[in-house]
Amino acid sequence: MRIGYSFWGFLGHGVTDTPDGGRSHRRILVDGLLDRGYEIVFLQSNRDLLEAGDDLTDTYDWDGGLPEIDALFLEWRWPIPGRNTIPCPGRGHTCDLHRQTDLVRHYILGRGLPALLWDKDQQLAADDPLRTQHGVTVCEPALFPQSGTRSLLFPVSDSAIDGADPISLAQAHRDLPLVYVGNQYDRDDAFGRLFAPAAARHEHVVAGKWPHTTAWPHVTFAGRRPFSEVERLHRRALATILLTPHRYAVHGQFTQRLFEAVLAGCLPIGPAEVRGAGQVLPTELIVNDGTEAADLIDRLRHIASTAQHIDLIAACLHRLDAFRLSRQLAVIDAVLRPCVSVRRKESSGDHPHQA
Known part of the structure; x- marks a missing residue:
């Protein structure tokens, strides 16, 4: 299964002037998914290379277009005034939100791909239509997530x-x-x-x-x-x-x-x-x-x-x-694999009512 993974941050140490807490666990999760047999392509900017000068392209793949994938994994981004809400490419603008909007429009609304939306900061509005969109599962890194969501904790090796x-x-x-x-x-x-x-x-x-x-x-x-x-x-x-x-x-x-x-x-x-x-x-x-x-x-x-x-x-x-990585990988397996399997059967025309 090929996952398109959207995150705004770093896999390595990154730069000092950034609030990216995901550096403590993101690479652990990604490497765990790779070890489990998933293919991963990153869909946001390669900030490790562009901002930190850390070239990880021999190990991981980035794609700024709309590549072929089986499922979408979003570390959810939200409007931050003065940063991703100002005109692109204005001074101080970050394009994470624009890019996420394009990914949602193309892969979820346009193609109906299965998607896991990881609301790491609990910023997704309670009435956001994505919560009820077919094929979308919202996860929170909480022991007691909100109704209608699943628990996907920050992973520890x-x-x-x-x-x-x-x-x-x-x-x-x-x-x-x-x-x-x-x-x-x-x-x-x-x-x-x-x-x-x-x-x-x-x-x-x-x-x-x-x-x-x-x-x-x-x-x-x-x-x-x-x-x-x-x-x-x-x-x-x-x-x-x-x-x-x-x-x-x-x-x-x-x-x-x-x-x-x-x-x-x-x-x-x-x-x-x-x-x-x-x-x-x-x-x-x-x-x-x-x-x-x-x-x-x-x-x-x-x-x-x-x-x-x-x-x-x-x-x-x-x-x-x-918080063990193995437990979090089991959650992702349970969310994505059945959805992708069903979609592949539907795409191939292998419907239950057909001979």
């Missing part, structure tokens, strides 16, 4: 989970009690209630794009950091706090920050109000507010490198099971 050693991770030197890696988008409330009070009591660093910070003069903001530094920051830190926009919290959507931290041995502290928090975190790491978070970091500093610390890291690794 099975081998990365199985190969992580809680003992060595717990014994690593960690000079930073608290870190947060990520951008401000829709996280002000969670930041003010959870992170800021903990940051008042513990040394910390916040890495990412946070343009509005006047409410927290005591917080150390380091600005955007290269993607290659994400793992190093987590390996320096004892703990992080999972900051979740409300729309994620109600559906139990955990971003890549969860497994980026866990695989580096940085313990994720989770807000109790996030649905499903107890499924992905041990009870000891769930808090109700910033005071509890600060107190918890005190306790974690006290048990650092001990058997209790090792057990907490092991418990977090165990709870990544739901």
Whole structure:
């Protein structure tokens, strides 16, 4: 089966000034699909080459036209004022939304191809006609996706989970009690209630794009950091706090920050109000507010490198099971293979009512 895959971001480390969180898991997913026997052609611009100078064309295929495919896979894009909504090719314009519109028009509306729409940011409108379009399956990276959608979580390599050693991770030197890696988008409330009070009591660093910070003069903001530094920051830190926009919290959507931290041995502290928090975190790491978070970091500093610390890291690794790549590939198989099989039979004229 040949999949046309549309994403706006990078497979490699990309460039620093970009909010593309998909770099932590996109290549893992694509390589998993290739290993499973799918063919992949990328349908958006090759940003790895054009912006980062990273030539991956010996390994992957890009096509700026409308190539022959069996199914469409969309990492859903949405209107972003000042970027993909301004005239093309105006200054600052990105063509992701225009290109996606063309792909939807040609492959879904025009040819009726099966499509998996991965609404990674929960930006697809509830009344969008694509939700009821024949052959389209909407997926969300949430434990409890919205009605009518399926769960397709951000994938973690099975081998990365199985190969992580809680003992060595717990014994690593960690000079930073608290870190947060990520951008401000829709996280002000969670930041003010959870992170800021903990940051008042513990040394910390916040890495990412946070343009509005006047409410927290005591917080150390380091600005955007290269993607290659994400793992190093987590390996320096004892703990992080999972900051979740409300729309994620109600559906139990955990971003890549969860497994980026866990695989580096940085313990994720989770807000109790996030649905499903107890499924992905041990009870000891769930808090109700910033005071509890600060107190918890005190306790974690006290048990650092001990058997209790090792057990907490092991418990977090165990709870990544739901995010395994193998589980996400099974979801994609279940969505696309039956649809493509039926369409091929219909195209060949092999209908049930025919002799």
